[in-house]
Amino acid sequence: MPEQDEQSLGQLxxxxxxxxxxxxRGELELAKAELKESVAAAGKGAGMFGAAGFLVYLAVILLSVAAALGISALGLHPALGFLIVAGVYLLIAGLLAFxxxxxxxxxxxxxxxIRSIEEAKALMNRSESNGSDPKQPAAIDR
Known part of the structure; x- marks a missing residue:
């Protein structure tokens, strides 16, 4: 006779x-927490990349002004120095565009x-011309 401590199959x-x-539920909560941390870290990283890109942009502007003023220090008119720097940038932009x-x-x-779709069309047309049901998969010749 089974003991009273044993549980029935339904209870088990x-x-x-x-x-x-x-x-x-516990695994889902853990996954949510991990994803939240991952997304937060990725967001912070993206923000840092954005800030770095902006600072590089500012540096390029400042270096361009410095280059133009450096050219004008060689004895050329300042406007000519800025035109030379702008011309170099336009040449680089043209090369990149090309x-x-x-x-x-x-x-x-x-x-x-496209080739796969054409093969599927040909297979469908062949199965229709054989009189088989187009809704049924056609046998593949081997």
Whole structure:
């Protein structure tokens, strides 16, 4: 005869279900906390990158002014020094634009996807011409 301390099968299943639910809820809470920390760290990192980018932008402006004034210190008119610096920047921008255009021209349509779609169309057309049901998957010839 079973002892009174033993639980019935239904009680064991209920306890296991309750414990499993508690475990899943605990894991979800842990995942939420970890994600919250990760997102906060990523946000701080992105803010730091943004601040660094802004400071680099300011440094480029100041270095450009310094370069223009340095050219004018060589005996040229200050306006000519600023035009030279601006010209150098325009040459660099033109070079970057040229390289960018060349890279864009290299981009093409997704050839593998197009080929795969054409093969699927051909397979569908072949199965329809054989009289098979188009809703049923066609047998693949091997």
């Amino acid at each position: 299943v209920a306890n296991a279900s309750r414990d499993l639910s508690a475990l899943v 390289i960018g255009i060349q890279n864009v021209k290299k981009a093409g349509p997704p050839e593998r996807t």
